Amino acid sequence: MSTPAERAEAGVAPASASWPIRLDGASVTYPNGTTALRNVSLSISPGEMVSVVGLSGSGKSTLIRTINGLVPVTSGTVEVGPYTVSGLSGRRLRELRGHVGMIFQGFNLAERVDVYRNTLVGRFASSSWLRSLFGIASAEDREIALRSLEAVGMLDKVWTRAGSLSGGQKQRVAIARALSQKPSVMLADEPVASLDPPTAHAVMAELERIGVERGLTVLVNLHLMDLARDYTTRMIGLRAGELVYDGPAAKATDADFEQIYGRRIQPQDRLGAES
16 A cells, blocks of 8 residues: 555645645633643645644644634734735634635534535635525535535435435535635644544545645644544644654654653554454
């Protein structure tokens, strides 16, 4: 089996629409006094597939949410493509978010609505305010939504109510919704945490394939070491909000993971142990 790096080299080159990400001394302290990120500096090139690994409370979700402005930094800067996120608000912040696809652990789908309309939500950022207000889709929007569903193998479920889908199918719809934005960056916050091992592997393989085929910049939060090694080309390790590892994911040793976790490796740190 080829490595993610070898598969990336065999795929298309990063698209010109893909954006770099740069954090320079980024720190986040919440109003309750908790410091979630401490002076994190890193650069991610367009088209990279990067995992952010760490235990619960390590700062993974905070880091990924600084990139689309859901969590503002309290010091330092975050740059995504042409935007300095730490200085954005209002219309400019909405513009940025229109270019950044986001996939959540809990899917964030409208359960009573069909798959098509859930996917179409991704087009609202590119629609006029009047179309968005009344949920009116243009012919182009409809075509993009359907193509996004086809890309993740969910076109046959287009009129199925989202609430009746399996967990893996829901996550695929969430990926399609993010793809329908035609994003320059894709963020995934623990996208497989609630899935069984076979489905988790399938979803990660889907993210990897899409990233390679479209040359997308993909940043995915994980806590499982085998998924990071198998599906991402680069791994960033966080512990207590600090950057403690940054290197090739496939070459990360058990000792590297123990440094990230701040303890010895346990069975639950590997996906296979959860089957």
